[in-house]
Amino acid sequence: MMRKHPRATRLILLVSVTAFALTLSGCVYLRLLHFKNQLKAFDENVTALPSSELIFQFQNPIVKDSDFVFISGSAPGRIEAVPHATHEEIWTWQFEKRLKNPTDRPYSMNFKTRFKDGLLTRMEIDETFVNLVGRDLVLTMFRNIGAAKINKIRRTMTSELSRERIPSLKLPSLQRVHDIMGEPTKISKSKGETLAKNEYEFNFHDPKNGKKAGQFRLIFSGDPQNPDNPITGFRVMGKAK
Numbered sequence: 001m002m003r004k005h006p007r008a009t010r011l012i013l014l015v016s017v018t019a020f021a022l023t024l025s026g027c028v029y030l031r032l033l034h035f036k037n038q039l040k041a042f043d044e045n046v047t048a049l050p051s052s053e054l055i056f057q058f059q060n061p062i063v064k065d066s067d068f069v070f071i072s073g074s075a076p077g078r079i080e081a082v083p084h085a086t087h088e089e090i091w092t093w094q095f096e097k098r099l100k101n102p103t104d105r106p107y108s109m110n111f112k113t114r115f116k117d118g119l120l121t122r123m124e125i126d127e128t129f130v131n132l133v134g135r136d137l138v139l140t141m142f143r144n145i146g147a148a149k150i151n152k153i154r155r156t157m158t159s160e161l162s163r164e165r166i167p168s169l170k171l172p173s174l175q176r177v178h179d180i181m182g183e184p185t186k187i188s189k190s191k192g193e194t195l196a197k198n199e200y201e202f203n204f205h206d207p208k209n210g211k212k213a214g215q216f217r218l219i220f221s222g223d224p225q226n227p228d229n230p231i232t233g234f235r236v237m238g239k240a241k
Contacts, residue, residue: 028067035063040146054125054135056142061119065091068113074206074213076113088116095202095216098185105182109202132180133234136169141236160235171230174198174222187224195232196224215239 038045038060049055068091069075082088090112097107109129114122130138141159148159163171177198178184184198197219204214221233 028070031062031064031067036146036148038062038146039142042143042146046142048139049122053127054130054138056123056125058121058123061116061121063120065089065113065115065118065120072204072206072214074204074208074211077204077207082114085116087118088114090114093204093214095204095214097182098201098203100183100185107181107200128180132177133172134170137166137171137234140166140169141234157238158235159237160233162233163230171234173228173230174220174224175227177220177222177231178227184220189224194223194225195221197221 038058045059047057047059049057076091076093078092080090080092082090091114093111093113095109095111099106109126111126112122112124113120114124125138144159145157148157151157181200185201186199187196188199189196198221200218200220202216202218203212205211206213216236216238219235219237220231221235222231223229
């Protein structure tokens with residue numbers, strides 16, 4: 001019987017492990033794709049609960065708690081059992097703003113995800129952020145995720161709204177954004193343009209080792225010469241680990 005060369009054995013093992021990993025990531029990707037498609041039919045699948053906070057309830061749960069861990073490579077900052085409920089947990093994720101300078105004012109955003117039997121049933125959006133941009137804009141943002149661009153290779157998602165697409169919504173001014181969230185992580189402006197992009201980068205860190213385990217960016221477009229005017233556009237970009 002011919003013996004396998006050690007390199008060939010290692011190659012076969014590597015191919016097998018890689019194939020398994022791709023299969024696993026593919027399953028996660030498909031569930032997230034189905035979830036994205038659910039958001040396209042927002043009113044059929046999602047309910048914004050009538051409360052002081054903005055809580056989304058998902059009528060047809062499909063995303064697993066393990067998907068969150070797989071995508072970020074980390075458990076959340078806090079896990080709590082729901083009182084008087086069976087197999088229900090609330091996971092809290094705290095994202096910290098990356099400071100441009102050490103002297104900048106810190107700002108964080110909390111998101112709570114609720115799971116029943118391991119499936120995502122609710123999501124609560126950070127209350128300070130909802131008060132800043134408005135409940136209607138956050139609702140529109142979530143509706144727009146159904147048409148978001150997803151890059152599987154880079155593991156990113158991008159959703160964008162311009163003033164022209166949401167003419168009836170009341171938008172915050174650039175000054176109010178700065179007052180609430182502090183200085184942006186980055187400000188950029190193309191040559192010859194009056195509008196500037198104010199980018200806030202938020203990162204979640206693994207509570208066990210402090211390593212970066214998730215990221216999203218909020219980009220507010222506005223006129224820095226007239227900061228009291230409403231913003232002219234908004235973009236959210238999410239990135240998995």
